[in-house]
Amino acid sequence: MAEAVVTEPYPALAPAQLAAMHGLRAAGDRPGLREYVRSLWAYRHFIIAFANARNVATLTTARLGQLWHVLTPLTNAAVYYLIFGVILGTSSRIENFVAYLCCGIFIFGYTSAVASAGTVAITSNLNMIRALQFPRASLPLSVTITQFQQLLASMAVLIAIVLVTGEPPRLAWLTLIPLLFLQTVFSGGLALLLARLGSKIVDLKQIMPFVLRTWLYGSGVFYSLTTATDSMPTWASTLLHLNPMLVFIELAREALITTTPASHFSVSSMWAVAAGWALVMGAAGFLYFWRGEKEYGRG
Amino acid sequence: MAETRIPTVVVDDVHIVYRVHGAAKDSSPLGALRRIASRGPSATVREVHAVKGVSFTAHEGEAVGLIGTNGSGKSTLLRAIAGLLPATKGAVYTKGQPSLLGVNAAMMADLSGERNVVLGCLAMGMPKGEVRAKTQEIIDFSGINERGDFSSLPMRTYSSGMGARLRFSIAAAKKHEVLLIDEALATGDAKFRKRSEDRVRELRAGAGTVFLVSHSLSSVRDTCDRTIWLESGVIRMDGPTDEVLAAYEEFSTAK
Numbered sequence: 001m002a003e004a005v006v007t008e009p010y011p012a013l014a015p016a017q018l019a020a021m022h023g024l025r026a027a028g029d030r031p032g033l034r035e036y037v038r039s040l041w042a043y044r045h046f047i048i049a050f051a052n053a054r055n056v057a058t059l060t061t062a063r064l065g066q067l068w069h070v071l072t073p074l075t076n077a078a079v080y081y082l083i084f085g086v087i088l089g090t091s092s093r094i095e096n097f098v099a100y101l102c103c104g105i106f107i108f109g110y111t112s113a114v115a116s117a118g119t120v121a122i123t124s125n126l127n128m129i130r131a132l133q134f135p136r137a138s139l140p141l142s143v144t145i146t147q148f149q150q151l152l153a154s155m156a157v158l159i160a161i162v163l164v165t166g167e168p169p170r171l172a173w174l175t176l177i178p179l180l181f182l183q184t185v186f187s188g189g190l191a192l193l194l195a196r197l198g199s200k201i202v203d204l205k206q207i208m209p210f211v212l213r214t215w216l217y218g219s220g221v222f223y224s225l226t227t228a229t230d231s232m233p234t235w236a237s238t239l240l241h242l243n244p245m246l247v248f249i250e251l252a253r254e255a256l257i258t259t260t261p262a263s264h265f266s267v268s269s270m271w272a273v274a275a276g277w278a279l280v281m282g283a284a285g286f287l288y289f290w291r292g293e294k295e296y297g298r299g
Numbered sequence: 300m301a302e303t304r305i306p307t308v309v310v311d312d313v314h315i316v317y318r319v320h321g322a323a324k325d326s327s328p329l330g331a332l333r334r335i336a337s338r339g340p341s342a343t344v345r346e347v348h349a350v351k352g353v354s355f356t357a358h359e360g361e362a363v364g365l366i367g368t369n370g371s372g373k374s375t376l377l378r379a380i381a382g383l384l385p386a387t388k389g390a391v392y393t394k395g396q397p398s399l400l401g402v403n404a405a406m407m408a409d410l411s412g413e414r415n416v417v418l419g420c421l422a423m424g425m426p427k428g429e430v431r432a433k434t435q436e437i438i439d440f441s442g443i444n445e446r447g448d449f450s451s452l453p454m455r456t457y458s459s460g461m462g463a464r465l466r467f468s469i470a471a472a473k474k475h476e477v478l479l480i481d482e483a484l485a486t487g488d489a490k491f492r493k494r495s496e497d498r499v500r501e502l503r504a505g506a507g508t509v510f511l512v513s514h515s516l517s518s519v520r521d522t523c524d525r526t527i528w529l530e531s532g533v534i535r536m537d538g539p540t541d542e543v544l545a546a547y548e549e550f551s552t553a554k
Contacts, residue, residue, distance in 0.1 A: 015311035019392030026390050046421035057409035130383045132422045133396050297383050
C-alpha cells in the first residue's frame with residue numbers, strides 16, 4: 001500500500017487526461033448561465049436565511065433592538081421635515097408636503113441602502129467566500145432582500161403617515177405592489193453590478209456616498225423636479241426625468257397622495273420607464289456579475 | 300491494484316500568485332500620490348508567489364497531510380484545491396465540490412451559535428429539511444453546550460476554541476467527497492481532538508479524501524497515511540507519513 005502511494009499509478013497518462021477519464025472537473029470553473037441560475041435557486045434558503053441573519057445581527061447590540069427598523073425611517077422623515085418643511089419652507093408650494101417628502105425618502109432610501117450594501121457585498125464577506133463554495137450572487141441578492149425587509153417596515157410607517165395626514169385609503173395603493181417589485185428587480189441588478197465593481201475597484205466604497213448623495217438631490221425627494229426644471233430646454237428636462245429613482249418616487253406618490261403635482265411624463269409612460277429600467281438593470285447586473293464568478297475571493 | 304484506485308484530486312503544475320491590497324511600503328498620502336504619478340505597476344498591490352508548480356494526485360479513501368514551515372504555501376494550496384483561489388497557471392481537477400474547513404471560516408459573530416449552524420449548513424448546500432434535522436446533532440457533537448446553554452448565545456461570546464469546535468462540527472456534518480481541513484484539529488481540548496479525529500476517520504471511510512494542514516505532527520501522524528511536505532511553495536517530499544515526518548523533524552531540528 002505504501003509503495004503505491006509514492007509511485008504514480010497511471011504513469012502513461014497526463015494529469016488532464018487522468019482527470020477527464022474519471023470525470024473530475026476543473027476547480028473554480030465558471031458555470032454556464034443556466035446552471036448558475038439553477039444553483040442560485042437551489043441556494044434560495046441560504047439567501048433568505050443570510051438576509052434574515054443580517055437583519056437581526058445589525059441591531060442585536062442596540063437596546064431598542066428590532067424597534068429601530070421602524071424608528072430609523074421615522075427619525076429620518078422627521079429630520080428632513082424639520083429642514084425642508086419648517087426651516088426652508090418648501091412645503092408652501094406642495095400640498096400634503098409631509099406625505100410627499102416621506103414617499104421620496106423611503107423609496108429612495110431603499111435603493112440607496114441596497115447600493116451601498118451591494119458595493120461591499122463581496123469585499124466584506126471575503127472570509128466566507130474563501131471558506132465556502134456557493135454561488136456568489138447569493139451575497140448581493142441577500143443584501144437586497146435584507147433591505148427589502150426594512151422597506152416593508154418603512155412602508156408600514158409611510159402608510160400610517162399618509163393616513164394621519166388626511167389621505168383617504170384608495171385602491172390605487174395596490175399599485176405599490178408592482179411598483180416595489182420593479183424597484184426590487186432594479187435594485188437587485190444594481191447590487192450585483194456594484195458588488196462586482198466594488199470587488200475590482202476597492203476605492204468605490206469611498207466614492208459611493210458622494211454618488212448616492214448626488215443621486216438623492218437629483219431625484220426630487222424634497223422638491224418637485226418638474227417645477228425646478230421648468231425653465232430648462234425640453235430635452236434636458238426629459239433626460240432628468242428619465243432618472244429611475246425619480247420615476248419610482250413619482251409613481252409611489254401617484255399611488256398614495258391624491259394631490260400630487262403633475263409630473264413631466266404621464267403616469268402610463270412612467271410605468272413604461274420603470275419597467276424598462278428594471279428589466280435593463282436586472283439583466284445587465286446579473287450577466288455582469290455572473291461573468292466574474294471565477295474571480296471573487298482572489299483579493 | 301493500481302487500477303482500483305480512483306483519483307479524486309489531480310493537481311497539475313499549479314502556480315498561485317496572489318495579490319495583496321494595502322501592502323504599500325510607503326503608506327502616507329504623499330506616497331499614494333507619488334505611486335499614481337509615477338504609474339508604478341499597481342499602486343498599492345503587491346504580488347506573492349505562494350505556490351510554485353505543485354503536482355500530485357490523491358485518491359479515494361486517502362488522508363493526506365500537508366506539512367511545512369509557516370508561509371510555505373500549505374493553506375494557499377488548500378484554497379486552490381477548494382476552487383476558492385483560482386490558480387494562476389496549471390489546473391486543479393476535483394471530484395465533486397471540495398469543502399474547505401478552516402478555523403477562520405466566516406461566521407456571524409452577532410448571531411447565536413444555533414443560527415450559525417443553520418446558516419453554515421445552508422451555505423454548504425444542504426437541503427432545508429436536512430438542516431433542521433441535523434442542527435441539534437451538530438451542536439451536541441461540538442460540545443459547546445457542555446457548560447450551559449451556549450448555543451443560544453451570540454458567537455462573539457465564545458472562546459476561540461469553542462468557535463473552532465462549532466465550525467469543525469458544521470463542516471463535518473456533511474458527507475464530503477473531498478474534505479480539506481486547515482489546522483482545525485489543533486484547536487479544542489484533548490477530548491474534542493479525539494472526537495474530531497474519529498470523525499475524520501469516519502469521513503474517510505465514506506470513500507472521501509481528506510486533506511489536513513497542521514503544525515501538530517502528532518495529529519498528522521494519527522490521521523494521515525500519506526504526507527506532502529511543502530517548502531517555499533515547492534513539494535519537498537511526498538510519501539508515507541512516517542518517512543516524510545522523520546525527514547521533516549530532522550530538517551526542523553537541524554535549523
